[in-house]
Every structure is written in C-alpha cells, then in structure tokens.
Amino acid sequence: MKAVLFDLDGTLIDTAADFIRIIQHMCREEGREVVAADLIRTQVSEGARAMVKLVYPELDVDDPIFLAHRQRFLDSYGADIAVDTDLFSGMYSLLEALEAQEIPWGIVTNKPRWLSEALLQALNLTARCAVLVCPEDVTKTKPDPEPMYLAAKQIHLAAEDCIYVGDHPRDIDAGRAAGMYTILAAYGYLPLQYKDDLTAWQADCIVNTVPELQQQLEALLFAKASV
Known part of the structure; x- marks a missing residue:
C-alpha cells in the first residue's frame, strides 16, 4: 500500500x-x-x-x-462551514505520521467541490491534501469506482496500491470495485439502515476509533516504508 x-x-x-x-x-x-x-x-x-x-x-x-x-x-x-467542525480526534497526528513517511493522502467524496474546497481551506488542509475528487470531476459518483480510479491516477498510483477509508456502504463498495484495500470507519456517521451488521459491508477491516485506524495504517504502510 x-x-x-x-x-x-x-x-x-x-x-x-x-x-x-x-x-x-x-x-x-x-x-x-x-x-x-x-x-x-x-x-x-x-x-x-x-x-x-x-x-x-x-x-x-x-x-x-x-x-x-x-x-x-x-x-x-x-x-459558516467550520464553526463547530474539526478533524476527528487523533486525525491530526495520523496525517502527520503519513506525511512524515511521505505517504500521500487524499479525499474522494460525494460532497460538492465548492463546499469541499471551502472546508479544506477553513481547516488549513488544502496544501496537505494530495488529491481531491468530487462529484463534478466524474460522470458516476460512489458507489461507482470511477472516482477511485481518478484519485489514484492523479497521484500516479494504481488503484490497488491505495487504501480507502469510509463510513458508508457506498464507500466500501466503490473501494472494493476499484481493487483498493477498504477500511470501514465505524466511528463515523453510520446510516441507520446499515449499522446493525457492519460485516455485511465486506470491508477488509473495521476500526472503531481513529487510533485503531492509525494502528491499522501503520501495519499496512509504515513497515514497508521503514525498510
């Protein structure tokens, strides 16, 4: 990865x-x-x-x-896009750890670009984010894999070399369809109709907290990067 x-x-x-x-x-x-x-x-x-x-x-x-x-x-x-908004607790250190290993991170979202860009700017993340793919950039949005392929292409990687983290079944479906390693963020905004059986989403991994996510990413990314 x-x-x-x-x-x-x-x-x-x-x-x-x-x-x-x-x-x-x-x-x-x-x-x-x-x-x-x-x-x-x-x-x-x-x-x-x-x-x-x-x-x-x-x-x-x-x-x-x-x-x-x-x-x-x-x-x-x-x-007023970021009055009470911030990264999830622990996410700042996670991103810093990725950046310290020169591992690119980016965003694939169904949120409109004008709102996504405003949000990243408000949180001083614009320059740090390696790629941002929004609905306006593709003909089909998640759960279609098209946005995933585009994001990988823009950072000059194959889709199967990327990890995708999401909190909705369409995130996992899109990542799996593109051949990415998928992580279900169970700390996120799980839709009521899908939250009772998270294993049914068929993600490669489920994490319940951001520290768990960082631990999983370290296992997938950092060991190789330190060799």
Whole structure:
C-alpha cells in the first residue's frame, strides 16, 4: 500500500455539529419539532437532501419548495462551514505520521467541490491534501469506482496500491470495485439502515476509533516504508 484516500464527512472530518446546528435552526424558524441531533448525525453521509428531508418529511424531494429549502440549507452551511467542525480526534497526528513517511493522502467524496474546497481551506488542509475528487470531476459518483480510479491516477498510483477509508456502504463498495484495500470507519456517521451488521459491508477491516485506524495504517504502510 502506497497511499491513503478518505471519505470526507464522517471519516476524515467531524462535520456533524455544524449540520445539526443548521437543521435545528431551520426547525425553529419553521415552528417545527426540532430534529434530534443523533438522528441528524446518521443522515450526514446521505447528503443535504436527506438532512433537509428530516425537517420537511411531507415534501417530495423534487418539489420546488423542497429544493428551495435545500438550497437555503446549503447556503447557510457554505457561509459558516467550520464553526463547530474539526478533524476527528487523533486525525491530526495520523496525517502527520503519513506525511512524515511521505505517504500521500487524499479525499474522494460525494460532497460538492465548492463546499469541499471551502472546508479544506477553513481547516488549513488544502496544501496537505494530495488529491481531491468530487462529484463534478466524474460522470458516476460512489458507489461507482470511477472516482477511485481518478484519485489514484492523479497521484500516479494504481488503484490497488491505495487504501480507502469510509463510513458508508457506498464507500466500501466503490473501494472494493476499484481493487483498493477498504477500511470501514465505524466511528463515523453510520446510516441507520446499515449499522446493525457492519460485516455485511465486506470491508477488509473495521476500526472503531481513529487510533485503531492509525494502528491499522501503520501495519499496512509504515513497515514497508521503514525498510
């Protein structure tokens, strides 16, 4: 293994608090029952549509009114993208360890590029990230392997030389389809409908904390790098 690629929300960066803040504010503005933080957290990896649907369950996702609410949500998030957001605990030291061994790390996400770039800039990660692949860069997003192949190509590696870490079945499906070694980040935003049987995701490895992730990466990467 020669590189590590991460999903963004719920794997590399803990963004849930900002989403919770915005969704709950939308509930209060509309005079609706405030959605529980834990429920919002499980929908983060499903994207903006799923989170906004928690506020307006009666609206069809293609309804112009729903789409307007979704855009309002995205605009609010983009304006204050990292108020309560940071890397997961332990992730800074993990990235520093990778960089010390000159092992590139990057991101493959279904988050729109304008939001992904703003988030990386807010956390001073832009220059450190070797590759960022977003939906705008491909014709098919995860769970299709196309983004995985593109990320590997951009860092001049074969896909099978890369590790992919994610917290959603589509992450694992995309990584496996591309021939990557896959790690399920069970500390992330596991969707409710998939969290009861993590072995069914068929990841090569499951980690419950960032320190566990670092230990696994060291076994896969650092031993060879130190020879």
